[in-house]
Amino acid sequence: MSRTHSVTLRAVLRHVLLIAGAAIMLAPFIWMISTASKPQTEVFSSELHLIPYRFALVENLREAFAKANLLRFLLNGVIVTISIFVLQVMVALPAAYALAKLRFVGRETLFALVLFGILIPPQATAIPVFLLLHKVGLLDSYAALVLPFTISVFGIFLMRQFFKTVPDDLVDAARMDGISEFGIVWRVMLPAAIPAVTAFGIFSVVAHWNDYFWPLIVLNSEQLRTPPLAVAHFRNNEAGTSYGPLMAAAMVIIAPLVIAFLFAQRRFIEGITLTGIK
Amino acid sequence: MAQIELSAIRKSFDGTDVLKGIDFRIEDGEFISLVGPSGCGKSTLLRIIAGLEPQNSGEVRIDGRPVDAIRPSARNLAMVFQSYALYPHLSTFDNIAVPLRMRRLSAIERLPLLGPLLPGRRVKERAIRADITAIAEQLDIAPLLRRKPGQLSGGQRQRVAVGRAMVREPRAFLFDEPLSNLDAKLRVHMRAELAELHRRLEATFVYVTHDQAEAMTMSSRIAVMMGGELIQAGTPAQIYNDPSDIRVAEFIGSPKINILPGRIRNDGGIDVLGTALRLACKATAGDCRVGVRPERIELGAGPFSGSVVHLENLGAEAFVHLAIEGTALRLIARLADVRHLPAMGSALAFGFPPDAVRVFDPAGKRIELRAEQAERIREPAHV
Ligand SMILES: Nc1ncnc2c1ncn2[C@@H]1O[C@H](COP(=O)(O)OP(=O)(O)O)[C@@H](O)[C@H]1O
Ligand SMILES: [Mg+2]
Numbered sequence: 109m110s111r112t113h114s115v116t117l118r119a120v121l122r123h124v125l126l127i128a129g130a131a132i133m134l135a136p137f138i139w140m141i142s143t144a145s146k147p148q149t150e151v152f153s154s155e156l157h158l159i160p161y162r163f164a165l166v167e168n169l170r171e172a173f174a175k176a177n178l179l180r181f182l183l184n185g186v187i188v189t190i191s192i193f194v195l196q197v198m199v200a201l202p203a204a205y206a207l208a209k210l211r212f213v214g215r216e217t218l219f220a221l222v223l224f225g226i227l228i229p230p231q232a233t234a235i236p237v238f239l240l241l242h243k244v245g246l247l248d249s250y251a252a253l254v255l256p257f258t259i260s261v262f263g264i265f266l267m268r269q270f271f272k273t274v275p276d277d278l279v280d281a282a283r284m285d286g287i288s289e290f291g292i293v294w295r296v297m298l299p300a301a302i303p304a305v306t307a308f309g310i311f312s313v314v315a316h317w318n319d320y321f322w323p324l325i326v327l328n329s330e331q332l333r334t335p336p337l338a339v340a341h342f343r344n345n346e347a348g349t350s351y352g353p354l355m356a357a358a359m360v361i362i363a364p365l366v367i368a369f370l371f372a373q374r375r376f377i378e379g380i381t382l383t384g385i386k
Numbered sequence: 387m388a389q390i391e392l393s394a395i396r397k398s399f400d401g402t403d404v405l406k407g408i409d410f411r412i413e414d415g416e417f418i419s420l421v422g423p424s425g426c427g428k429s430t431l432l433r434i435i436a437g438l439e440p441q442n443s444g445e446v447r448i449d450g451r452p453v454d455a456i457r458p459s460a461r462n463l464a465m466v467f468q469s470y471a472l473y474p475h476l477s478t479f480d481n482i483a484v485p486l487r488m489r490r491l492s493a494i495e496r497l498p499l500l501g502p503l504l505p506g507r508r509v510k511e512r513a514i515r516a517d518i519t520a521i522a523e524q525l526d527i528a529p530l531l532r533r534k535p536g537q538l539s540g541g542q543r544q545r546v547a548v549g550r551a552m553v554r555e556p557r558a559f560l561f562d563e564p565l566s567n568l569d570a571k572l573r574v575h576m577r578a579e580l581a582e583l584h585r586r587l588e589a590t591f592v593y594v595t596h597d598q599a600e601a602m603t604m605s606s607r608i609a610v611m612m613g614g615e616l617i618q619a620g621t622p623a624q625i626y627n628d629p630s631d632i633r634v635a636e637f638i639g640s641p642k643i644n645i646l647p648g649r650i651r652n653d654g655g656i657d658v659l660g661t662a663l664r665l666a667c668k669a670t671a672g673d674c675r676v677g678v679r680p681e682r683i684e685l686g687a688g689p690f691s692g693s694v695v696h697l698e699n700l701g702a703e704a705f706v707h708l709a710i711e712g713t714a715l716r717l718i719a720r721l722a723d724v725r726h727l728p729a730m731g732s733a734l735a736f737g738f739p740p741d742a743v744r745v746f747d748p749a750g751k752r753i754e755l756r757a758e759q760a761e762r763i764r765e766p767a768h769v
Contacts, residue, residue, distance in 0.1 A: 275469055275471065277467040277468070277469045277470075277471035278469075278471045278473070280433070280436075280438050280458075280465070280467070280471065281465070281467060281471035281472075281473075281550075282473075282484075283438060283457075283458045283459065284436065284438070284458050284459060284463070284464065284465050284485075285459065285484045285485040285488055285550075286459030286460075286485060286488035286489060287459075287484070287488055296473060299473070299474075299475035299476075300474060300475065302475075
């Protein structure tokens with residue numbers, strides 16, 4: 109009797125802790141939705157209330173879409189993240205295949221360099237890459253947003269680890285059947301590695317959709333802005349920050365990720381457990 | 387339809403010699419088994435024949451032509467792997483179709499979206515479909531063509547892998563332990579099926595296995611490998627009855643051949659356990675080892691005696707484990723008649739006929755017994 113008692117007590121305690129953690133994580137989002145639903149006067153009122161007295165979400169959204177070309181920015185986000193992901197896969201898969209399945213002199217050294225590459229933060233190479241793009245004349249373009257990320261050492265590492273688990277016999281069978289080495293990458297390894305590619309895709313798309321730092325550095329033109337830049341732009345408007353529309357815009361730009369998450373929740377969780385990213 | 391010749395094949399991995407000069411010739415239409423314990427280099431040799439692994443030195447010739455510079459697929463050999471190595475994302479049909487599509491379709495026709503629209507591809511696809519249907523009928527896998535490998539049982543996967551090998555009509559089939567992932571019953575059944583397939587196709591089969599029973603039951607010829615060397619090749623009966631090396635004698639046959647310590651006297655006579663055998667040889671005097679197969683041990687009479695320490699009754703036959711009196715040696719005798727089993731612990735006399743004896747020198751090489759001597763001792767069964 110007492111045992112079930114202590115068990116339920118512990119379960120309650122555990123859930124209280126989890127709920128508290130969840131509340132801390134969710135608070136900013138809830139505040140965002142709350143603010144996005146308030147008229148300007150309520151945003152600046154001194155009392156704190158979560159539920160607005162007058163719902164102004166539609167107005168705020170309308171203002172957000174009127175003030176900035178949000179659809180264009182969303183499209184930019186889609187173009188940039190998809191291009192980055194496709195190019196990353198095109199580079200990472202053959203590289204990972206070579207590192208996992210081909211025998212050549214210096215393979216281990218190359219792999220060590222890949223691991224080393226993971227340690228380098230992107231900010232450390234930002235200025236050289238910026239100068240390079242400047243010299244080539246590619247600043248302020250889609251290329252500037254995409255090219256620096258096409259070689260993902262993390263992607264190479266992840267795919268290489270996954271390819272290691274694909275049996276050698278499968279590769280040999282493909283060779284016997286007459287498939288070329290590149291053919292093996294796309295026809296045999298890619299289909300076998302769909303879970304890993306999905307996981308990497310989630311990681312890559314989330315990281316680059318939300319990236320603020322790099323687009324801020326290389327972009328000037330308004331029409332190229334990615335979603336996070338667009339939101340940030342609501343701040344230093346001449347007439348002071350209008351928080352309602354800003355939060356409404358923030359809602360709009362995180363919406364694609366949230367919707368994607370709801371649709372592919374299981375894949376998402378699988379992918380994140382697979383990569384070990386949190 | 388191919389004859390495969392290996393000359394002086396050597397291979398080392400990271401400085402370890404795995405193959406130490408293999409010379410061998412596989413005749414057209416033969417079912418040859420490469421048999422030996424795990425790690426002796428069988429798979430490596432097979433992969434060298436296939437072209438999946440380059441040898442360090444030596445030459446592989448198929449139908450007289452060196453193939454060392456030729457890609458695996460262009461050698462036109464087919465291989466069946468231990469793990470079957472089916473493409474997990476493709477249906478049975480598409481798995482079998484891969485080698486045909488790779489050979490018959492051009493690169494453009496193979497493109498994922500555009501390819502199927504080309505008129506030439508449709509004609510070729512129809513021919514491919516016909517070929518696959520014919521193979522599926524032969525192998526009894528027609529109802530499985532739409533399934534993915536994950537939905538097939540081990541035996542079914544095995545058949546699909548064989549189908550993928552057959553469909554391209556290769557010059558020779560290479561098998562790498564294709565039955566070792568199956569359960570015991572199915573393995574015995576598939577042995578018969580593979581042997582039958584060989585008779586029907588009349589193609590060259592090179593079959594790698596560590597299971598001597600598979601080698602004995604299926605092949606027209608067996609090549610025994612040990613430690614990177616090919617130590618004997620011959621028909622199953624030759625290998626079983628006439629092993630040239632004690633390692634061959636011990637590897638082939640189940641239960642294992644009985645090995646007893648012996649001595650060659652100065653006059654060429656042979657003593658075992660202190661009893662003289664009516665046999666002689668030309669070898670120099672010294673220690674030797676004497677091998678007798680379990681089915682040649684005769685229980686009930688003879689110059690030796692032992693006590694029964696263990697009985698294995700398999701129903702159709704039984705194995706009697708004897709501890710030889712006065713020694714720590716054990717030996718196994720096969721009893722064909724299980725109705726008269728000796729009691730556990732009972733003492734038994736035993737012996738063996740002279741023609742059952744195989745003698746090996748301390749290095750393991752077979753010692754030839756003198757022929758006239760062996761002939762003379764026809765009458766007394768026991769020494
Ligand atoms: N790719 C490889 N790299 C290093 N060593 C290998 C490789 N392939 C096989 N070996 C070694 O070669 C020896 C023979 O292997 P293998 O031909 O697979 O033996 P078997 O098929 O007779 O069991 C083993 O000791 C194995 O460890
Ligand atoms: Mg092997």
